[in-house]
Amino acid sequence: MDNELAGKVAIVTGGASGIGRATVERFVSEGAKVVIADVDRDRGEDLAATLGVDVSFQSTDVAQPTEVSALVAVTVEKFGGLHIMVNNAGVSGTMHRRFLDDDLADFDRVMAVNVLGVMAGTRDAARHMVASGGGSIINVTSIGGIQAGGGVMTYRASKAAVIQFTKSAAIELAQYDIRVNAVAPGNVPTPLLASSAAKLGADAIERFTATIRETMRADRPLKREGTPDDVAEAILYFAGERSRYVTGTVLPVDGGIVAGKPIRRRSDARENK
Known part of the structure; x- marks a missing residue:
């Protein structure tokens, strides 16, 4: 659908890379004017310059409410x-082998x-949308906030909080014609996964991410890998x-991970015996 967002103005936080960047590019292709908000000034300014006069960059640390305002x-x-x-x-928490080893040192920053x-x-x-007739707010959470699991407990808790907040805000803001929804990506290659193993060496990070992605792949009913563009479409x-x-x-x-485990074909089962 061409120019679906013509005449609209959007903000995308974390818009300099990954899912945020894909969303900025998709919005611009649909006719929106977009402000990229990110702590990565170099990437953000480069992307804004590439996309033209209808895109601007604003250096923003969303952990500081005054900067968001x-x-x-x-x-x-x-x-x-x-x-x-x-x-x-969003940011990930530090990966620990066991929750019992987690010092919770990154709790404040992740939250x-x-x-x-x-x-x-x-x-x-x-606050602005109330005075201007409504709008749409989209919060990016994660399947880690829907499904229970081990590892990065603070991250999982933060993403679960986003889901509950989204639903609560949707109820309160509906009277102003403001819609609030959330997208929960899973198994989408972005820099976030590697950041959870940042304390490891480069080779160890590569092995870690490869192992995690292989586990996710085995749990995914759809065989195709997800991309940031898939999330941007949602x-x-x-x-x-x-x-x-x-x-x-x-x-x-x-790719269906939250829905349930993939069904293995009988031929696959025979081949793996």
């Missing part, structure tokens, strides 16, 4: 409004970025008019 204010001043807010910025940043972004975007759906009667929804974009 400034982001919304700058966007409204520059482009004349705000119709779509994508709270995508500040992944939860406080989403709450501040939703609040400040909604975000576009929530941003546009096709979802005008949808709010409080959490959409996994995970």
Whole structure:
């Protein structure tokens, strides 16, 4: 659908790379004006310069609510409004072999970025949207917030919090014609997974990510690998008019992992005996 977002203004936090970058590029291709918010100034400014005059970069640490407020204010001043807010910025926790070994040293930072940043972004975007007739807010969570599992416990807890917050905000903000939904990616190659093993050496990180991805691949009913573009398409759906009667929804974009284990063909089972 061409120019689905024509005349719309959007903010994408964490927009300089990964899912955020794919979302920025998709929104621009649909006619939106976009502000990229990120702590990575070099990547953010380079991307904005590549995409043209309808894209701007604003250095923003979403863990600081004052910076999020400034982001919304700058966007409204520059482009004349705000119709779509994508709270995508996120960080992973440090991977530990056992939860019993977790020193919780990264708890404050993970919660500040992944939860406080989403709450501040939703609040400040909604404050403008209330006065301008509504809008769409999309929060990026994770299947790690839906399914229980071992490892990166703080990250999992933060993403579960985003889901509950999204549903609660959707109920409260519906009276202002503001829709609040969430996308839950899974098994999508982004820099986030490797960051959880940042304390390891380069070779160890590569082995770690390869092992995790192989495990995810085995648990995924669909055989095709997911991409940031797949997640961006889901975000576009929530941003546009096709979802005008949808709010409080959490959409996994995970190749079917949350739905259940893949069914192995009999031929596969025989081959593995």
